Amino acid sequence: MRLTLVGTGYVGLVAAVCFAKLGHDVIAVDREPIIRGLQENKLNIWEPQLEQELADVSAKGNLRFETDVVKASADADALMVAVGTPTRPDGHTDLGHIHEVLAQLMQSTTCPPFVIIKSTVPVGTCDELEASLLAAGLHTEVVFNPEFLRQGSALNDFMEPDRIVFGCKTPQAETLLRELYDGIEAPIHVCERRSAELVKYASNAFLAMKISFANMMSDVCEGYGADIRHVMSGVGADRRIGPEFLSAGVGYGGSCFSKDLQALLTTGKLIGRSLPLLEAVAKVNDQRIPRMIAKLISLWGNPLGKRLCVLGISFKPNTNDVRDAPFLTLLAQCERHGIEVQAYDPVVRQVGAKTVKVLESPYTAAATADAVLIMTEWPQFAELDWPYLLHLMRQPLVLDGRNLLPSGVISQIVDVVKAVYVPVGRPMECSLSAREESL
Ligand SMILES: NC(=O)c1ccc[n+]([C@@H]2O[C@H](COP(=O)([O-])OP(=O)(O)OC[C@H]3O[C@@H](n4cnc5c(N)ncnc54)[C@H](O)[C@@H]3O)[C@@H](O)[C@H]2O)c1
Structure with a gap:
């Protein structure tokens, strides 16, 4: 053809x-x-x-x-x-x-x-x-x-x-x-064409809803000391629900989910229907970055002049696409709080914003940082030499916005390097001495 x-x-x-x-x-x-x-x-x-x-x-x-x-x-x-x-x-x-x-x-x-x-x-x-x-x-x-x-x-x-x-x-x-x-x-x-047009929007809205559901439950887990990974693996094992798109983290991004959700909301408005479920999906997603910043501020005290190393710029791994990436929202909010950002991504080399330094290696991005935040679940971030990376920082504080680091790495950095590890929807981990210090 x-x-x-x-x-x-x-x-x-x-x-x-x-x-x-x-x-x-x-x-x-x-x-x-x-x-x-x-x-x-x-x-x-x-x-x-x-x-x-x-x-x-x-x-x-x-x-x-x-x-x-x-x-x-x-x-x-x-x-x-x-x-x-x-x-x-x-x-x-x-x-x-x-x-x-x-x-x-x-x-x-x-x-x-x-x-x-x-x-x-x-x-x-x-x-x-x-x-x-x-x-x-x-x-x-x-x-x-x-x-x-x-x-x-x-x-x-x-x-x-x-x-x-x-x-x-x-x-x-x-x-x-x-x-x-x-x-x-x-x-x-x-x-027929109208139904096919709606299949696409409804599919993306449903996937976004699954992500926001996991994120909403992660807030509950944090409040009660439960582990979102265990909750969602129990939920996703039900074949009527399925395990995909149930990971908690920094929220969805990319060129499709927010755009298609907005388009569906507008479609509803044009016929006088509100779609409250979709409004809630967007709202839960919009809360993710402010919650992450709030965690940082509670750990740092005054954020002014602090330096944050961000690992991952693209909205998901294996792409260089930064459209609607959570990173961009993070960057804007860091700027508002006077936090300096130095970032690394395996494929993204520039973001067009003056307020971020995009560096050639995760280690140079981590140098003299007061915290490192994993924004994108590039698998290679789990393979980094974490003790060395943390040794380069001013403060060994790890925020894992994607719950990416395996338990072996976490225990190594917490027990040996005395780092504080802050995941999403799970209790924070730190050594006994760090805990005593914070009391
Ligand atoms: N990106 C995804 O994962 C994805 C998945 C499913 C559906 N979609 C949908 O597919 C569509 C395309 O998405 P995308 O991410 O590939 O967009 P994109 O922005 O990456 O690509 C669009 C391309 O169209 C070209 N273009 C625009 N106007 C043109 C014109 N008049 N003549 C010739 N070329 C023109 C642009 O130069 C660009 O290269 C969108 O409607 C999107 O919602 C995207």
Whole structure:
């Protein structure tokens, strides 16, 4: 199949590479500087194995790049749109990038018979897009095919998804989508477009709800000296609930959860319905960083002039994506309290904020710090030479915002280095002498 795919970000580039791997003839479209980079196999996103897979499919000639949507889609069987759909300041979804793509098509007299929307869009969008194409004289079916990949394991998630959802009107559209995904083993859910649009939002809202539930319970655990890991492993063992997304920590981030939750809240408002459960999910999440700062202040006393080493900038491991990362909220709040931040991340090298020093190694980031805070669960942080890292600091205080450190490391740093270890939703650990000192 000849597929033109517009938008080569975290979703679009992965989809382009995977559809090319499945044997389709793919042309990917984006803006000039991004396409120039991709033609030289330079990616501005970081995702495990993506660079190599991109080089392979490009070398085979299955994936090419273009900057002109009309030219790229002239002979295509379908045009897929995977551009960003951010939130506007008024809470509505900004469909500007999608409209820009369609406006280019409308200037031409031809359009592929199917436009597949992969971007996450509010309910009713596909109906509206199809109507505007029709008004411009283009007889094209708009199809909705949401994406559920997770950054950090995107290629694998794309090739081995839990399910594939098609929101379409005609059997011809369903046949086309089945052909496109031929080679991927997964249950296929076919429904009308409005339901498919809601499947995506409801899925992300539900996952965010699980995380906020675990975080809310972690507050209870902290109050009563229980351990959130034991509570949630007991809860998640119930097959009706499942163990995923039940880890307590510094809260969810990334480009999707907050945005999609907000979009769903706005969707409810448009029909006069409040969605209080989702409001609570966002509220619990918003409390995470202030709680972390409050813990630091209670341990430090006066935070002014203190130096915090932060390990992890990206919103999750195995990605360089900092969009809506909890780190950014932390940074803003540290600035307000006069706390200096020096950070390290295995792949993020800059964050564009003047108030943070991003350093080349976790050890240089820890030098002369008054506390270290683990913000992202990069597995390599558990492998660091923790006694050495703590030895470089002014004060051996570890806040584990992801409950990442294994018990062996914790007992070593607490017993040998006399560090204070502060996890989430579990009792703090420190040596007997440190405890006596604090009394
Ligand atoms: N990131 C995720 O994990 C994820 C998962 C599932 C769904 N989604 C949804 O997929 C969509 C894309 O997300 P993303 O994270 O890949 O976004 P992104 O910002 O990483 O990528 C969007 C790309 O579209 C390009 N673009 C925008 N307008 C364009 C135009 N007119 N012509 C050509 N290119 C254009 C941008 O230059 C950019 O490269 C969003 O709706 C998002 O909600 C994202």
